[in-house]
Amino acid sequence: MxxxxxxxxxxxxxxxxxxxxxxxxxxxxxxxxxxxxxxxxxxxxxxxxxxxxxxxxxxxxxxxxxxxxxxxxxxxxxxxxxxxxxxxxxxxxxxxxxxxxxxxxxxxxxxxxxxxxxxxxxxxxxxxxxxxxxxxxxxxxxxxxxxxxxxxxxxxxxxxxxxxxxxxxxxxxxxxxxxxxxxxxxxxxxxxxxxxxxxxxxxxxxxxxxxxxxxxxxxxxxxxxLTGRTDTVTLAGDGPLEEIEAAVSRIPAVREVHRIPGERRLVMVVQGAPQAVSAIVATATGAGMTLRDVEISRPDLESVFLHLTGKALRD
CATH class of the missing domain: 3.40.50.300 (P-loop containing nucleotide triphosphate hydrolases)
Structure with missing residues (x-):
């Protein structure tokens, strides 16, 4: 050691x-x-x-x-x-x-x-x-x-x-x-x-x-x-969103999928987005989606500090 x-x-x-x-x-x-x-x-x-x-x-x-x-x-x-x-x-x-x-x-x-x-x-x-x-x-x-x-x-x-x-x-x-x-x-x-x-x-x-x-x-x-929070992945693009939503929802890392009303976007709650995003993109394009944008949003250390102490880091 x-x-x-x-x-x-x-x-x-x-x-x-x-x-x-x-x-x-x-x-x-x-x-x-x-x-x-x-x-x-x-x-x-x-x-x-x-x-x-x-x-x-x-x-x-x-x-x-x-x-x-x-x-x-x-x-x-x-x-x-x-x-x-x-x-x-x-x-x-x-x-x-x-x-x-x-x-x-x-x-x-x-x-x-x-x-x-x-x-x-x-x-x-x-x-x-x-x-x-x-x-x-x-x-x-x-x-x-x-x-x-x-x-x-x-x-x-x-x-x-x-x-x-x-x-x-x-x-x-x-x-x-x-x-x-x-x-x-x-x-x-x-x-x-x-x-x-x-x-x-x-x-x-x-x-x-x-x-x-x-x-x-x-x-x-x-x-x-420690916060119990998960990542968010947003896909923007064209295609049959209902079928795409059903396809990506079967990926084990994807916890939830939401369609944004009036927008050509799917928002997913994902466990371990950096590791799962390639499978999400491949599944979405395989289901007919033409991607314009992929965005990953992750909890940060400010969120961790707030969760553990009940106050912001710079308080």
Whole structure:
């Protein structure tokens, strides 16, 4: 069995009478991106502060690459790259100088450091802005430099805490592309966000956190199944709709079929639409339908969060 890069067991933390993190457990394997999805104040940042060894937990344990963070923090942190919400850069220094400084703190020197600085500048798309003072950067560019610093020493685990907050759409997309590339290279990534579209795009598994507890965890499909909701497939086209309706209704994945009055459309309630849609299209065309359009509508993580907590994700 693969040794997890990160193993968190029953992590707890209170501030005074308020319990902020209440029994959080997580596992991340090599090359896996796991998201913590929840609203502001859910306990995401406190959780990663304990994982990173910045905050002592009241209970539970954290192991990074098999090393216990509480008993051997220096060894554990060698495997860790942390990109915090707050920018951790020196604004008077250039991107290259920032990276060189932080690289030396990690014990990197000479040609190896220069080569790695060039590599991470390329990863985050800042090669052409390597020499100017970082105080002239846009908010998104500063965020990307923040990520480059976290990547510099080639950590086994990269923690990204709300890395796209307050950035422009172009920089946000650049950040997401960088994260996608990292997991493809075998790095384990823990990604906290309250943007469901980021979690859906990036994460192999997602933990939904609310009031300090992980209330559900799994792939997107597994989480959606918790709501009991199914997908909707709409076919638009011409042909004998009554016969087409009867034909597609016999497909096992199709739960219901409805004809829209006055329109040449069939709307189906389907279990597992991405897997069933090819059979639906083939059956409909075989029954005489000339298709103009096929549309699949699926429940999203916002629906899951609302179902599990009774409130919207951004409440």
């Amino acid at each position: 693969t040794t997890p890069v990160l193993q968190v067991e029953a992590l707890r933390r209170s501030f005074g009478p308020a319990t902020v993190v209440d029994g959080v457990s997580l596992r991340i394997d090599p090359g896996e991106t796991v998201g913590l999805l929840g609203p502001n104040g859910a306990g995401k940042t406190t959780t990663i502060s304990m994982i990173a060894g910045l905050l002592r937990p009241d209970g539970g344990s954290v192991r990074i690459q098999g090393v216990d963070v509480a008993s051997d923090p220096l060894s554990a942190k060698r495997y860790l790259g942390l990109v915090p919400q707050d920018l951790a850069i020196y604004p008077e220094l250039s991107a290259r100088s920032n990276l060189s400084f932080f690289g030396r703190l990690q014990g990197m020197r000479g040609a190896a450091l220069r080569r790695r600085v060039a590599e991470v500048l390329e990863v985050v798309g800042l090669t052409d802005r390597a020499t100017g003072p970082s105080k002239t950067f846009s908010g998104g560019m500063k965020r990307r430099l923040n990520i480059a610093i976290g990547l510099l020493h080639e950590p086994r685990l990269l923690i990204l805490d709300e890395p796209t907050v307050g950035v422009d759409p172009q920089s946000r997309n650049a950040i997401l592309e960088s994260v996608e590339a990292l997991s493809g290279e075998g790095m384990a990534v823990l990604y906290t966000t309250h943007y469901m579209e980021e979690a859906e795009r990036l994460c192999d598994r997602i933990g939904i956190i609310d009031a300090g507890r992980v209330i559900a965890e799994g792939t997107r499909e597994e989480l959606v199944e």
